[in-house]
Amino acid sequence: MKLTRLKTSEHGTFGKIQLPSGKILSTLELPWKDNQRQISCIPAAIYQCDIVNSPKFGRVYQVKNVPNRFHILIHAGNWTKNTLGCILVGMSNNDSQLFGSRKALNLLMNELNGQSFKLEIIEIYE
Structure with missing residues (x-):
């Protein structure tokens, strides 16, 4: 799967992640x-x-082997205050937050059904 970072500001780093089905979710980091x-x-890497x-978020995906970091998760949340370095997913976003985060996480979890995957993070800032 590919996460494309599109915009970054003091409000966070916003992007899009494409699921294997082609469905696009918004991301916030x-x-x-x-x-x-x-x-x-x-x-940005693979x-x-x-x-x-x-213990806090239940069954979610962990991003492994991040240099000098640990316990990086993909989980629900709407604002950067909901993350300490993890990737938040949502159905849509504006310039400061995500919307429909729990729905987006459920879509991701249901579609991937516990299967491991490679996540490629790229940056193409507008």
Whole structure:
């Protein structure tokens, strides 16, 4: 799967992720701050993603082998205050938040059905 980062500002880093079915979800991450833990998005690269049971978020995907980072998840949330470096998914977004985050996470989880996948993160800022 591919996550394309499209815009970044003090409100966060916004992008789109395409599911295998072709469905497009919006994404929100923290702004880039040199990959610092809990205040930055992760570097653009290709990562392995596997299903985990998070004590806080339940059954979600974890982005593995992120340099100098750990416990990076793909989970529901609407604003950057809902993440400490994870990738949030939504059905749509405006310039400061996501909408329909739980619905988007359910779509992602149902479509992937626990199967591991590679996530390619690229940046094409407008």
